[in-house]
Amino acid sequence: MKPLVKIALLSLPLAACGGGSSNQAGVDPKPEINTDYSALSASKLEPGPLRQASASELSELVKNGLRVSLAQNQSYGMMIRETAVTNASDSKSGGDFSGNTFSGTNVQVANVDEADSVKYDGRYIYLATPTEYTDTGASASLKILATDPANASVSEVSNTPLDTTHWGGVSEMYLVDSAQGTTGVATIRRSWDFIAFNEKVVTDVSSDGKPLMVDEADAARSAMIWPYQMDNGIEITLFDVRTPATPAKTWSLAIDGDLLSTRKIGNTLYVISSFVPSIPTLDYAAETKDAKIANERLIATTQVEKLLPEYSINGGSPQALNSANGCMIPASTKKTDGHLSLINITAINLSSQQLIESVCVNSNVETVYASTESIYLVGSDYSRWESWQSFSVVHRFALDANGVDYSATGSVEGVLGWGSPSFRMDEHKGVLRMVTTNYGETGEPVHKLSILQKVTGRSELEVVAQLPNKTHPETIGKPREDIFGVRFNGDKAYVVTFERKDPLYVIDLANPLDPKIAGQLEVPGFSTYLHPIGDNYLFALGNETNSDGFATGVKVSLYDIRNPAAPSEISKHVFGSAYSWSEALYDHRALSFLNASVDQLRITLPVTLYEEVKGEEFVSSRWVNNSLYQFEINGLADGKLSLDHVGSVISESSDNQEYPLWNGNDRGILHDDALFYVHGSKVIAGPWKK
Numbered sequence: 001m002k003p004l005v006k007i008a009l010l011s012l013p014l015a016a017c018g019g020g021s022s023n024q025a026g027v028d029p030k031p032e033i034n035t036d037y038s039a040l041s042a043s044k045l046e047p048g049p050l051r052q053a054s055a056s057e058l059s060e061l062v063k064n065g066l067r068v069s070l071a072q073n074q075s076y077g078m079m080i081r082e083t084a085v086t087n088a089s090d091s092k093s094g095g096d097f098s099g100n101t102f103s104g105t106n107v108q109v110a111n112v113d114e115a116d117s118v119k120y121d122g123r124y125i126y127l128a129t130p131t132e133y134t135d136t137g138a139s140a141s142l143k144i145l146a147t148d149p150a151n152a153s154v155s156e157v158s159n160t161p162l163d164t165t166h167w168g169g170v171s172e173m174y175l176v177d178s179a180q181g182t183t184g185v186a187t188i189r190r191s192w193d194f195i196a197f198n199e200k201v202v203t204d205v206s207s208d209g210k211p212l213m214v215d216e217a218d219a220a221r222s223a224m225i226w227p228y229q230m231d232n233g234i235e236i237t238l239f240d241v242r243t244p245a246t247p248a249k250t251w252s253l254a255i256d257g258d259l260l261s262t263r264k265i266g267n268t269l270y271v272i273s274s275f276v277p278s279i280p281t282l283d284y285a286a287e288t289k290d291a292k293i294a295n296e297r298l299i300a301t302t303q304v305e306k307l308l309p310e311y312s313i314n315g316g317s318p319q320a321l322n323s324a325n326g327c328m329i330p331a332s333t334k335k336t337d338g339h340l341s342l343i344n345i346t347a348i349n350l351s352s353q354q355l356i357e358s359v360c361v362n363s364n365v366e367t368v369y370a371s372t373e374s375i376y377l378v379g380s381d382y383s384r385w386e387s388w389q390s391f392s393v394v395h396r397f398a399l400d401a402n403g404v405d406y407s408a409t410g411s412v413e414g415v416l417g418w419g420s421p422s423f424r425m426d427e428h429k430g431v432l433r434m435v436t437t438n439y440g441e442t443g444e445p446v447h448k449l450s451i452l453q454k455v456t457g458r459s460e461l462e463v464v465a466q467l468p469n470k471t472h473p474e475t476i477g478k479p480r481e482d483i484f485g486v487r488f489n490g491d492k493a494y495v496v497t498f499e500r501k502d503p504l505y506v507i508d509l510a511n512p513l514d515p516k517i518a519g520q521l522e523v524p525g526f527s528t529y530l531h532p533i534g535d536n537y538l539f540a541l542g543n544e545t546n547s548d549g550f551a552t553g554v555k556v557s558l559y560d561i562r563n564p565a566a567p568s569e570i571s572k573h574v575f576g577s578a579y580s581w582s583e584a585l586y587d588h589r590a591l592s593f594l595n596a597s598v599d600q601l602r603i604t605l606p607v608t609l610y611e612e613v614k615g616e617e618f619v620s621s622r623w624v625n626n627s628l629y630q631f632e633i634n635g636l637a638d639g640k641l642s643l644d645h646v647g648s649v650i651s652e653s654s655d656n657q658e659y660p661l662w663n664g665n666d667r668g669i670l671h672d673d674a675l676f677y678v679h680g681s682k683v684i685a686g687p688w689k690k
Contacts, residue, residue, distance in 0.1 A: 033293045033296050033300075035289070035292040035295070035296050037068065037070065037071040038071070039336065040067055040068050043337045045364050045381040045391075045393055046332050046393070047391070047393055047409075047410075048331050048332045048411075049330075049408065049409045049458075049459040050328040050361065050363070050395060050406055050409055051328065051331045052325070053329040053333075054325050055324035058304060058324055058325070058327050058329070059304035059307075059324070060338075061333065061337065061362060062277050062304065062307050062339075062340060063304075063307070063338075064337075065339055065340035066277070066279065066282065066340070067296075067299060069284070069340065070295055100595065102120060102122045102669070102671035103120070103593060103668075103670040103671070104119075104120060105119065106589055106591045106592060108588065112263055112264075112265055112370055112371065112372055113174060113264040113265070114262075114263065115188060115262050116172070116667070117130075117171075117173060117665045118173075118665070118669070119173055119175050120147075120671075120676075121175055121182040122671065123182075124145065124146055124157065124244055125143075125144070125145040125154065125669065125676060126143075126144055126175065127145065127683070128142060128143075128169065128170035128173050128187065129141045129142075130169065130662075130664075130665065130681060131169035132681075137164070138168065138169075139164060140162045140164055140168070140170065141161045141162055142159075142160045142162060142170065142187065142239065143158070143159045143160075144157045144158045144159075144160075144241065144244045144245075144247065147669075147671060147674070147685070148674075149671040149672045149674040150672075151674075152673070152685050152687045153685050154685040157244045157245050158244060158245050158246065158247060160239070162189075166191055167189040167235050168189055169189065170188065171188055171189060171259070172188040172259075172262055173186065173187050174186045174264045174269065176238065177267065178351070182241060183241070183242055184239055184240055184241055184242075184250070184350065185238070185239045186236060186237070186350055187236070187239070188235070188271075189234070189235045190233075190234060191233045191234075191235075232256065232257065233256050233257065234254065234257060234259045235255075236253045236254075236255075236269070237252045238250050238251040238252070238350065238353060250353070252313070253348065254312050254315075255271065255273060255309065255310075255311045255321065255344075256309035256321065257274055257276075257342075258273060258274045258276075259271070259272075260272045260273055260274055260343070260368060261368040261370075263375070264350075265372055265399065267349065267350045267351040268348065268356070269347070269348045269350050270347055270348075270370065270375060270399075270404075271344075271345075271346045272343065272344070272346075272365075272368050272377070273346065274341050274342070274344075275309040275342045275343075276340050276341055276342075277307035277308070277342065278307075279298050279306075279307075281298060282295055282298055282299070305320065305324055308320060308321065308322055308324065308360075309321040311346075311355065313355075321344060321346070321358045322344070322358055327360035328360065328406055329362045329363070339363065339364075342362055343360070343361040343362070343363065344358050344359065344361075345358065345359045345361070345377075346359075347403045357402070357403030359397065359403070359404045359405075359406065361377060361395065363379060363393075364379030364381075364393075365378065365379050366416075366421070367379075367380075367416050367425075368422060369422040369425040372399075373427065374397060374398055374399060375396075375397045376394055376396055376397075377397070378393070378395075378416060378421075378425070379392065379393050380392040380393075380416060381415075382415065390414060390415050390439070391412065391413050391414065391415075392411065392412055392416060392436060393409065393410075393411045394409065394411070394412070394425075394432070394434070394452070395408075395409050396409070396410075396432070396461060406459070407454065407459070408458070408460055408461045409460065409461060410432075410460065410463065412448070412450040412463060413436060413438055413450075414438035414446070414447075414448055415438075416434070416435075417483065419484070420528070423485070423486045423487065424436065424483075424486045426488035428488065428490065428491075429512075430453065430454075431452065431453045432451070433449065433451055433452075433488060434450050434452065435447060435448070435449050435450075435476070435483065435486050435495060436450065437482070437483060444479060445482045448467065448476070449466065449467040449476065449507065450465075450466050451509075451512050451513075451515060452464065464512065464513060465512060465513050465515055466515075467516065467517070472514075474517050476495055476505055476517070477503065478497070478499070478503065480499045481497035481498055481499045481503065482497060482498065482499070483496070483497055484527065484542070485526070485527045485540075486530075487529075487530035487531070487538075488509075489532040489535070491509050492507065492508065492518075492535075492564070493506075494507070494538060494561075495507065496526055496527045496528075496530065498525075498549075503520050503521070503522050504520060504522075504523070504540075505517055505519075505520045506518045506519045506561055506564040506565075506567055508564060519563070519565040520567070521559070521568065521569065523572075524544060525543055525544040525545045526542045526543060526545065527541060527555075527557065528541065528542050528543075528586060529541040529584065529585065529588055529591070533601065533633060533636075533641075534636075536560070536561060536639075537558060537560060537633075539557070539603065539633070539643070540556070540557040540558075541555070541556055541557075541591070541605065542555050542585065543555055550578065551578055552574070552577065552578055553574040553576045553577055553578070554575045554576055554580045554581065554582050554585075554607055555573070555575075556572065556605075556643065556645075557569055557571065557572040557573075557643070558571040558572070558633065558641060558642075558643040560641070571641075571642055571643035573643070573645050575609060575629070576607070576611060577610050577611050577612040577621055578612075578621060579610035579621040579623075580608065580609050581607075581608045582605055582608065583606060583664060583665075583666065584606065589667070590665075590666060590667065591605045592604045592605075592667065592669065592670055594670040594671075596670075598636065599635065600632055600636065601632070601633040602631070602632055602688065603630075603632070603633070604628050604629065604631070604675070604677075605628070605629055605668070606626065606627070606628050606629070606668075607626075607628075608623070609623075609626070609627065610622060610623055622654070623654055623658075624654055625650050625651075625652060625653040625655075626651050626662070626666070627648040627651065628648065628649045628651070628675075628679075629645065629647075629648050630647040630648065630649070630668075630675070630689075631643060631644065631645055631646065632646050646688075647689055647690060649677045649684055649686065651666070651677065651684060652679075661680075662680040665678075666679050670688070673687055673688045673689075674686075674688065675687065675688050
């Protein structure tokens, strides 16, 4: 694993440096080292397909990216990490009793598993405990607890400490399954630090490599605080849990780069990562000509293989994750273009403990969406907001048993936005549906639904239909309303926009060439998460709002969409005051669903409850408790549905403490008539209804 510095360049251009010759009599001409990088400019996201780069092209691309970073005097920065999780169609609860007796991770695409800090297999809870910090350092562990649903009880079986010296706590976790049940747990961890700071003594060197004398100004510069390289990487570790009391570490894989996203289909794990090449000895503070020449020599003489990510198995020797001629780049790439961020889709067989393949893409990527057949990588161009022409480019990669293959590229107007962007994407029956937003000259959002389909025989995703259009000109959202929630479900899409009220739009996608708004409903508040209950109902989570559009509490609702032209809200509950919050508002994994019978769907979600305290001069808010709220949707069998709040399990209360000690990663696990509430590193067990 090589040390890295995070460069604050997601899109960097490349250009070969020009040269010259010495015309001094009697001296062999030497090429003049050119340190003038003014001809270089950052790569811009452009529509168009990808192609495989040669080793020399990739070398030029990456090295010129380093040159641009030197010219801009940037030696570190923030990577854009995809925070939203993949969305999908055909993931619905209710109306189709499957007979499952326990809940699992709430995923968006059926049969596409998503990572979480808690997993359950019907017998054992696997819990990655939150990292705790003390005077002696940090600690984290993998805890396994046995459940007894009949008696609604839980007991700890093992608690395996994790070495946090370098990797820190578990950020993600998956189960490895076989016909005999769970055989393993795959944990995913990031290295502790992506960047650190230390005093860096900068010594300028002459062209012959000898140190130069530094004057007082240079000495002052030498004492500045500069970032130094850290080993930026990802670790996947497999634990054999067939004997839960003594889980054993059996295999590990470490990959250079920053983790963007993961998905698991069957027992194949897909890791999407971003790697920023660097040369540790480059002097980003170089000011003298000789120091700049030394930098250029380092760049020019560094082999491209040294600028590519590596991986290692079980702590062994590093191996190349990609070959120098195995990276995809935009077909429109020119010699004056460059890009430092290398995106990798790495396929890993968790059953056989093998790295199947890793595909490299040299392009901007901000959002990842996965279906059972494809992985889509999306980048957006925000720099053109000044001309109101922002757009997004989407690359499709096909998935099969042999790995990952590049398929096609398309582009659409607008951007996916920052709030759960992958919820705006969906693949269904061979077409991709996307909801994007552009901001007009007045700054008002303009929303558009685009349908893309691969062109036969070409690496192109063609836009075959859009909404609004000439036939159906009705806009998605009223003026100034932005998008708060999107959910696709088969031949329908549901979009929530908001400024002061919550319009719920039902979009008919039965004919992919003729999308249209089927109906809409306006109610107070807004929803950030939508969950189809079969084909006829919709569960929604969001916030209630007042007439000024300010949140006044956490709201859960149930919508009747049997008549798409006239959707209706048939039930709602509002909890707490303005500061009340639920992590499920923006992390769908915090919700749990279980079809308890053909007539009943059970739902849990965590709520941090605040109440208003009215004083003589103003109104304030006071924390009340942290709880897991329990809901039932009854009447599924006869179509007479109701959404009922049936109880809450309190984990922390103002009766015992002034402030909550833990907020985050609360989960509810439902098994038959038992409820297991994961709060931090503890699990509270009890019956569904007390």
